[in-house]
Amino acid sequence: MENKGLNKVDLIFEKIEPKEVLIKAFKMSSAEIIQNMLDSGLKGRGGAGFPTGLKWKYTAAEKSSEKYIVCNADEGEPGTFKDREILERVSDKVHGGMAIAGKAIGAKMGIVYLRGEYRYMLPKLMIELDSFHKMIKEIGYDFNIEYRMGSGAYICGEESALFESIEGKRGEPRNKPPYPTVSGVFDKPTSINNVETLVTAMMIIQHGAKNFTQYGTKDSRGSKVFSVSGDTPTPGIFELELGMTVQQFVNVFGDGDTKAVQVGGASGFCVPRKKFAETIIGFEGVPTGGSMKLFNSSRSMYNLLHNYLDFFTEESCGQCTPCRVGCQQLLKGVEKVKKGEAKSTYLNELMKLADSMKIAAKCGLGQSVGNAFKSIVGNFREEIIY
Amino acid sequence: MYQVGNLVKELSDKHGRMRESLMPILQEIVQKHNYLTDEAMVEVARELDISAAEVYGTASFYTFLDTQVKGKYVIRVCKTITCSMKGKSDIIQTLEDMLKIKIGETTTDKQFSLIETNCIGWCHKAPAILINEMPYTELTPEKVSTIIKDYMQK
């Protein structure tokens, strides 16, 4: 496996002249912008990792006079706080990335869906959006962005739930297909991208696809902003090249006593110490939207698991049974085992339940509860029982 | 209990009367009055020409669109793992002692409500809370008591 080691990169927060990049992009054809994205190998930074170039290509191919580019700034995954930092420091690049995406797919309208927990940022963002609109006008281009606020629901980060929420409804995920590229917000072709994806796209236009591909590995191109928290002397935001091992990460960010790293938040995977060296952080190993939580040997993995199951039980939209009931049963189940009310072999039943949820749940929330559950129970079984 | 008066009409003029106007309208009512009364939701339904059940159904889905009485200052304490590991319980203890309420309750003078919430995106500066929109981070019992004293004097 390719291993690039741990290297700091400065792309997302790099100082640029957004106006010049936009002028460059607007001179390109839609196909040229999309080709740049395809050549760069950029995959979505919101967690699912769908190739951005393909998403834009599919949306561009739809015939409709009305299309949308939606920026997903719902950032609800426990342990992720990089989108807030990006919006605080370089919102001009987020707005710029949306305009470039708009040009690529043929959308004149952009919507940023910002989580309610970040409402305090809105006054500043509105001022920055004003300057952005002025700049776009100066260039002589027609593109408009609006902000919509969430109201405290993790599920609204799921793309189709997010559309429902923008439309003024309960944030309940839709059936797929149709995919957003065909029928997204207001049932119009929509490309929905994460905050960081849009900024990265802008930087690819600035530096060229080739420059971007020098970073990362075959499966995970470029760099990524990591949100580092937990038992670490240096919590915070770090942009790192993709393709390092968890061991390399822990060597830099650990406190010398790291027992496990939860990669990708509550819906991600728990990597125990014995697997640090062999696990690559990236789409070929453990994928992540950027959440990296370190736990040292004083921490109880039962508490971690319980906290996550509690989170999912509360945040499940309740629309489908495997997830609504499954989350509750997993939570009750581990409590019973811990209290000695159920035998430890009951955990095997719960593991099977987590597998069924992966297959039967309607959306990514229910489908990924098993990631944390299985990797925590699988690696720290004794801690769950005793 | 508050009177919605002309507020719903004003907000509908501002945000529109389409289905997509619903969230911004409800959000602004909550910003002004801390929670949604039945009267407010019925009024919004009338203004947007949709059923009151639709309005209630939407509002009740979102934790920030409270349909129960809430105080002027809603304190949300993050309970997700990092904040839990970094002293959330001490923060809650301090808040409960100062406000003389438990988690989930509102003070009798309707000034403060205290609730727990899921990850608010400040794990690197845990423990963290929100008071209405404002985040407060890297809290200690001393820090949080100074902050609350300030709010008490507002």
Ligand SMILES: Cc1cc2nc3c(=O)[nH]c(=O)nc-3n(C[C@H](O)[C@H](O)[C@H](O)COP(=O)(O)O)c2cc1C
């Ligand atoms: C339960 C759930 C929550 C999600 N939350 C977010 C989020 O907060 N931010 C985000 O960008 N993507 C989130 N996603 C992924 C989105 O559905 C979508 O894949 C993403 O916004 C696409 O953008 P990207 O291709 O640029 O990553 C979530 C998915 C699920 C299933």
Ligand code: SF4
């Ligand atoms: S998997 Fe969970 S969150 Fe997703 S639709 Fe089903 S109940 Fe809702």
